[in-house]
Amino acid sequence: MPHETAGDDVVDFRGTLEAAQRGDQEAFAVLWREFQPGLLRYLRIKASPVAEDLAADIWLRVVRSLPTFEGDECGFRGWLFTTARNRVTDWYRTGERRPDLIEHAHLVVLPASTSVEDEADERSATDTAIALIGELPPDQAEAVMLRVVAGMDVARVAEIMGRTPGSVRVLCHRGLRRLEQRLVASGAAPAPVDSVERREVVHA
Numbered sequence: 346m347p348h349e350t351a352g353d354d355v356v357d358f359r360g361t362l363e364a365a366q367r368g369d370q371e372a373f374a375v376l377w378r379e380f381q382p383g384l385l386r387y388l389r390i391k392a393s394p395v396a397e398d399l400a401a402d403i404w405l406r407v408v409r410s411l412p413t414f415e416g417d418e419c420g421f422r423g424w425l426f427t428t429a430r431n432r433v434t435d436w437y438r439t440g441e442r443r444p445d446l447i448e449h450a451h452l453v454v455l456p457a458s459t460s461v462e463d464e465a466d467e468r469s470a471t472d473t474a475i476a477l478i479g480e481l482p483p484d485q486a487e488a489v490m491l492r493v494v495a496g497m498d499v500a501r502v503a504e505i506m507g508r509t510p511g512s513v514r515v516l517c518h519r520g521l522r523r524l525e526q527r528l529v530a531s532g533a534a535p536a537p538v539d540s541v542e543r544r545e546v547v548h549a
Contacts, residue, residue, distance in 0.1 A: 359417070361376060380422065487506060
């Protein structure tokens with residue numbers, strides 16, 4: 346959910362979560378709209394051919410377990426991505442061609458507030474970024490996605506990936522450095538990640 350900022354309307358994550366846990370479909374749709382874009386980006390790195398199908402399956406699992414979830418927004422984000430990582434692992438292990446079909450009627454989604462033009466522009470920029478990250482070694486790509494795109498702290502990423510915080514920092518540093526080198530070489534970015542920004546992302 347949007348973080349609290351002075352002068353802005355603050356979405357009450359706890360209130361929204363509790364309403365969703367009681368079965369309020371509109372409250373669940375608020376959660377879906379907030380977290381679905383980041384989840385899809387992650388899945389497009391981990392399992393691109395079936396990203397949307399896996400996302401639907403993951404959300405159904407979340408719906409089933411939501412009444413027993415306890416935690417704040419950061420905890421929910423970590424739980425969602427841990428569920429996603431476990432589902433991707435199952436998908437690779439079992440050799441599924443496609444996940445089981447999901448009854449999408451369970452997932453009620455409200456219209457997005459952005460315009461079609463804005464959404465198209467954002468999708469284009471996102472596709473470019475995801476493509477670049479997808480060219481990284483898998484562990485680096487996952488660390489960068491969780492740390493930078495999903496906005497998690499190092500400790501949470503380490504927990505999800507089953508690694509130490511130190512190794513996550515190394516993966517993020519190497520991944521961001523590779524991205525910077527590619528952007529500089531191609532001239533694709535007017536402001537590549539500088540060393541100070543990279544250190545802030547890696548150590549925060």
